[in-house]
Amino acid sequence: MARAPLGRQQLLDAARAELVAANGVVDLNALKRRSGLSTGALYHHFGSKAGLLVAIYEEFHAGLVAAIADETIADERGWAARERARTRNFVAYHLADPLAELLLGRISTEPEVAEVEAATLERIIESAGRNIRSGQESGELDASIDPELAGACVMGALRHGMAEQLRRHPRPSIDQATEGLWRFIAAAVGVNPAATPAPW
Structure with a gap:
């Protein structure tokens, strides 16, 4: 960047x-x-100072988008394996940034930052919905699941679940945090987490 x-x-x-x-x-x-x-x-x-905080959030989010982009998981085969790898990248990015806990907590309550975050989350949720729909189209996910609703639920849970992991002392390892979040995601979309053993 x-x-x-x-x-x-x-x-x-x-x-x-x-x-x-x-x-x-x-x-x-x-x-x-x-x-x-x-x-x-x-x-x-x-x-303004608020503009500075917004710029910090936008910089953090741009880095996150790059960390979980499709290109970072291109070698994984199958929807579940790719999404588990993407979840690990998501976790690793947050655990590596000393500002992540504040950006998911106190700073996000600033009105200007909250507005930008809401728009950002909307884009991420839309992307998650498309991603779940692609898993349904390939026959890997239950076609009866509402992809947009599932995308919203998964992304909301990921955000708040990651914030909870960051508040813990001692903090979990990347693998521990990934396992906890992946089990929720897998359950939400009807994937058996045991069917996608951790590659690490």
Whole structure:
């Protein structure tokens, strides 16, 4: 992914670090000290502090989309094997980002971020519905399942399930977290989780 212009990227990096250090709070004075840039630079690049938070969320989501893209699971055979691998990529991405817990929790309650997140989730749910429908068309999933409803339920559960995993101390491993989430997904779409043993 191409990096943003220097001043903009400095602010993004500084804001991410400040959010982690201050448990989801961005103080403008602290951001100025950490980035070495003025408040004017913030307004120039993002319009407001809320705009900065939205940009952080959008950057996080773009990375997530890349991490779970079809290209990352192209070698897997069969719907269940591909989706289990995609679930593992989803888990690994969240566990690797120190900001993930805050983005799924406190920061997502900011009105501007919540609005962007709602639109993002809508796109993801539509994609999940198409994905489930493709599994039905290939004969791998029960044709009686409503794909759009199942996609919405699965993605909502994945988001909140991942947030729960991130809150646990100690945190589960990638494999442990994947297993818990995959069992739910498999049950929701009528796949026997034992029929898709973990490849790791």
